[in-house]
Amino acid sequence: MPGILEYQSGDTFLHRAHPLVKLLLAAVICVGGFLTQSLWVNLALLALSIVGGFALGMGRKVKASLKGAGSLCLFLFVVQLPFVRMGRTLLPLPFGLRITDLGLRYCAQLGMRLLGATLPLVLMLGVTRLSDLTNTLVAQLGIPYRYAFVITTAIRFIPVLFVEMRDVIEAQTARGVELDGSFKQKIRLIPPLCVPLLVSCVQRMENNALAAELRGFYLRKRGSGYRRYPLSAADAPALAACALILIIAIIT
Amino acid sequence: MILLENVSYAIESRELISGASLRIGQGEFAALAGENGAGKSTLLKLIMGLIKPTRGDILIQGASTRDRKVSALARTVGYLFQNPDRQLFGATIRQELSFGLDFLGVSKSDAESRVEETLGWLKLDPDRAPLSLSRGERQRVALASLFVRRPSLLLLDEPTTGLDYRECMQMMNTVARLNREDGVTVLMITHDMEIALDFAPRMLTLSGGRIIADGSTRELMRDEAMLKRASLIPAQMVALARRLGLAPGEADDADSLAEWVASSVKGGAQRAGHT
Ligand SMILES: Nc1ncnc2c1ncn2[C@@H]1O[C@H](COP(=O)(O)OP(=O)(O)OP(=O)(O)O)[C@@H](O)[C@H]1O
Numbered sequence: 001m002p003g004i005l006e007y008q009s010g011d012t013f014l015h016r017a018h019p020l021v022k023l024l025l026a027a028v029i030c031v032g033g034f035l036t037q038s039l040w041v042n043l044a045l046l047a048l049s050i051v052g053g054f055a056l057g058m059g060r061k062v063k064a065s066l067k068g069a070g071s072l073c074l075f076l077f078v079v080q081l082p083f084v085r086m087g088r089t090l091l092p093l094p095f096g097l098r099i100t101d102l103g104l105r106y107c108a109q110l111g112m113r114l115l116g117a118t119l120p121l122v123l124m125l126g127v128t129r130l131s132d133l134t135n136t137l138v139a140q141l142g143i144p145y146r147y148a149f150v151i152t153t154a155i156r157f158i159p160v161l162f163v164e165m166r167d168v169i170e171a172q173t174a175r176g177v178e179l180d181g182s183f184k185q186k187i188r189l190i191p192p193l194c195v196p197l198l199v200s201c202v203q204r205m206e207n208n209a210l211a212a213e214l215r216g217f218y219l220r221k222r223g224s225g226y227r228r229y230p231l232s233a234a235d236a237p238a239l240a241a242c243a244l245i246l247i248i249a250i251i252t
Numbered sequence: 253m254i255l256l257e258n259v260s261y262a263i264e265s266r267e268l269i270s271g272a273s274l275r276i277g278q279g280e281f282a283a284l285a286g287e288n289g290a291g292k293s294t295l296l297k298l299i300m301g302l303i304k305p306t307r308g309d310i311l312i313q314g315a316s317t318r319d320r321k322v323s324a325l326a327r328t329v330g331y332l333f334q335n336p337d338r339q340l341f342g343a344t345i346r347q348e349l350s351f352g353l354d355f356l357g358v359s360k361s362d363a364e365s366r367v368e369e370t371l372g373w374l375k376l377d378p379d380r381a382p383l384s385l386s387r388g389e390r391q392r393v394a395l396a397s398l399f400v401r402r403p404s405l406l407l408l409d410e411p412t413t414g415l416d417y418r419e420c421m422q423m424m425n426t427v428a429r430l431n432r433e434d435g436v437t438v439l440m441i442t443h444d445m446e447i448a449l450d451f452a453p454r455m456l457t458l459s460g461g462r463i464i465a466d467g468s469t470r471e472l473m474r475d476e477a478m479l480k481r482a483s484l485i486p487a488q489m490v491a492l493a494r495r496l497g498l499a500p501g502e503a504d505d506a507d508s509l510a511e512w513v514a515s516s517v518k519g520g521a522q523r524a525g526h527t
């Protein structure tokens with residue numbers, strides 16, 4: 001099972017679409033959520049991502065991101081709500097805090113915007129191979145290879161870090177470290193868990209950088225990739241959708 | 253001590269360990285061998301309780317690993333990971349060794365004397381940073397950080413891989429001494445049949461997640477077909493002794509083989525002189 005930020009193989013029209021089109025579509029859905037003033041458009045964009053995700057066979061990714069990003073949004077919602085002073089007071093709270101109608105609307109929209117920005121990115125990474133993304137960023141957008149490489153490598157590193165973290169936790173629990181101790185014990189667990197993880201990350205990065213350099217990393221130029229990525233007619237509907245979303249977001 | 257009853261372990265319907273049964277008694281020294289990816293580390297993690305079997309049961313000193321926390325097991329079991337860097341974090345070797353002794357409820361003076369004793373055989377400057385040491389030295393510090401806990405069972409995942417001959421022997425002699433003098437049970441993963449022959453009287457061979465052999469190391473060493481299945485080659489002395497038609501255990505090391513060869517050459521020469 002691929003992780004939440006990993007490519008999930010498939011043969012949907014989005015899998016086959018041009019990597020840049022997919023990047024654009026994800027970006028437009030994110031940006032659209034921030035441009036629009038209408039809660040309904042935010043809701044529609046969110047629904048589009050969720051339904052789209054399930055239609056792409058990535059329901060598991062959708063659920064996982066809703067759970068992860070959703071709880072963060074809920075937390076932000078609850079924390080910010082009592083501090084918005086504009087609008088009609090619906091419920092007065094102690095210490096001069098209050099819940100207002102504008103506050104509810106503002107905080108709900110913020111949550112939906114954040115959620116609406118997470119899902120398309122997760123889905124885009126699910127239908128696009130990282131190597132394809134790097135290659136098009138370099139070949140078509142002219143981003144220097146080393147920056148494109150840094151971005152995609154950072155994404156690729158996340159699941160590796162999870163595996164590494166699991167191994168370090170295993171190694172330290174085997175030494176008698178208890179993960180469910182008191183608060184004081186938990187503080188003492190920071191070095192045994194973080195130092196090995198940090199050390200292995202730095203080592204890995206240094207090794208990877210050296211290995212990349214030894215394999216001619218700095219010789220790579222804009223035209224170096226073997227694969228070409230021509231735009232095709234099949235990309236037209238997705239491009240039209242991009243334009244439509246952008247227009248709706250701007251006028252609402 | 254260790255009892256596995258028909259243990260299987262699967263991840264996402266792929267079986268990594270299939271129907272493993274074995275019993276290792278207190279004070280035994282056993283080697284665990286097998287090809288890369290055979291499931292050796294997985295078997296060790298199962299015994300440590302880091303992962304739980306999907307079928308079957310594992311008993312350590314009579315208690316199932318299912319209902320014991322790893323930290324409770326860690327009081328009596330020491331586990332050396334394939335990669336020592338996962339375990340080390342202390343600023344100095346001394347700090348590394350004393351970490352966690354208070355969790356175990358060891359008194360301060362007892363903890364200090366244990367650390368001093370361990371530093372004694374470790375023969376490294378206690379104020380050096382573990383991460384600045386050579387790979388072999390780091391491996392030994394990781395092992396030392398287990399010894400201070402006085403475990404009665406040691407699970408070692410390839411403790412000698414990557415060490416030079418001297419460091420390898422230091423490592424193995426320490427483990428052998430603990431086994432001999434303190435009766436510590438040792439289960440050690442190794443690809444090195446010479447080491448298995450020299451230190452472990454018992455050997456288990458794993459292949460494709462199944463235990464394909466379990467018995468005396470000397471005898472298994474002669475089963476070349478079985479060893480081949482597990483990507484192993486027999487210790488050279490044993491191979492030679494077998495070619496010479498000697499019975500298992502008759503002459504399995506360089507000295508006794510040399511003696512045997514010398515006496516047969518002499519015998520042959522005497523016979524030649526008579527005719
Ligand atoms: N968490 C995991 N998820 C999926 N597969 C795993 C996991 N852990 C181990 N495996 C797989 O199980 C098999 C056995 O792994 P294991 O590490 O036990 O082998 P090993 O015998 O220790 O090999 P080596 O000699 O290389 O250390 C391997 O094919 C490995 O890819």
Ligand SMILES: [Mg+2]
Nearest residue numbers: 292293334409
């Ligand atoms: Mg292993």
